[in-house]
Ligand SMILES: Nc1nc2c(c(=O)[nH]1)N[C@H]1C(S)=C(S)[C@@H](COP(=O)(O)O)O[C@H]1N2
């Protein structure tokens with residue numbers, strides 16, 4: 144058998160192994176996906192700066208890239224094992240078993256994965272892989288007539304394939320590969336998302352005791368290309384360390400309030416939904432958002448305010464930090480006083496009028512105005528823990544600041560940075576945010592001209608970003624446009640350029656456009 148054929152056989156074996164493992168993982172609710180397990184293991188093992196670099200350069204594509212990388216390595220490994228199998232089938236079979244074992248070890252590193260099911264998934268995958276490899280490398284070719292020895296006496300490790308057998312070999316190889324891929328995709332789709340959407344659709348949100356807004360008509364500007372006041376859920380930025388979105392069943396979900404409190408308690412989803420809820424429009428932002436970036440968004444959130452929950456728990460002396468703990472182990476902590484001071488700080492259950500989407504933390508998450516998400520916005524919330532200030536959330540030992548207040552920022556949306564536009568009278572427009580402080584003014588500077596006051600859309604809530612625009616007679620040539628915001632306390636945003644680490648990017652947004660003559 145040629146090297147090429149052997150490599151194909153190896154790839155088909157790995158496809159069968161991964162496919163069956165993913166299918167089993169999708170069919171049995173608690174069984175882990177080994178691919179996801181390896182990915183999670185990688186995320187947990189890489190240094191913080193590398194993880195942050197991946198988020199910064201790849202954005203939301205970081206997860207597909209990681210999974211893609213794992214698959215590419217698997218295919219290469221499969222090809223190598225196929226070639227190896229020509230002479231040393233047992234060794235190659237051992238390689239497949241080791242490959243599966245690696246996945247099982249990664250799965251067991253996460254103690255949410257049941258041991259028996261993890262081993263089962265790995266064993267079935269390995270068995271499928273070895274079976275396909277044996278069939279293709281041994282069973283099929285052995286029916287072929289052994290070839291005449293060549294001049295140098297080397298007949299090859301396994302017999303060459305006759306034309307008929309070659310066709311049969313390619314059919315079986317292709318079939319195994321296609322079946323493996325289909326099983327893998329099927330398993331991924333079966334992994335609980337569909338069922339979750341049915342559960343979400345059945346939820347009826349209670350009417351809030353305090354409503355957000357109302358949003359005055361003047362709060363939105365009608366300028367093509369300008370970011371809307373509310374970002375639809377499907378378009379809302381998403382940042383988290385979760386490779387597979389946690390699928391949390393609201394019927395079994397519970398949230399604990401515990402730690403340095405006199406009366407720790409637990410709430411079921413039904414109990415949480417019976418508590419008085421508020422609604423609030425809040426702009427949230429990621430500390431990894433570059434100046435001019437889009438890891439920021441505004442939504443209407445609904446949920447149970449934190450303060451009454453903390454009062455019920457009874458804060459102990461020294462409980463200076465509130466830590467949100469996710470079902471996946473992620474943690475984020477911020478000063479307890481923030482939760483007591485801000486009426487809008489909440490355990491959110493809804494986003495823009497519907498139960499939280501799975502990607503944004505279903506069934507419940509924390510939302511705190513004015514704090515970056517990495518210290519506050521824990522999704523898939525499992526517990527609220529009251530601690531002293533010494534306990535650190537997930538990102539703190541990875542090089543990020545302990546406190547994460549959102550920096551005042553403006554962004555230029557129109558004209559598109561780097562675009563070429565016709566010479567005409569047209570608006571320069573964007574959004575600016577300083578949650579909890581509000582935006583009082585935005586100024587724009589074109590080339591070396593003076594700072595000009597932009598027109599602001601009407602403000603109705605300090606926690607919500609504000610749209611702004613400046614009419615501009617665009618003259619032919621290349622232009623540099625910058626902007627800066629002033630918050631509700633009269634503080635102009637700093638022009639000092641800092642990177643996103645450790646506490647958020649600062650500096651004026653600057654864009655360049657070319658105006659056609
Ligand atoms: N469980 C969990 N919650 C999390 C995170 C995470 O990695 N895991 N990331 C946080 C960060 S860094 C941000 S910026 C916000 C983003 O929320 P969004 O994805 O709904 O926009 O979620 C926060 N909550």
Ligand SMILES: [Mo]
Nearest residue numbers: 429430516517
């Ligand atoms: Mo973030």
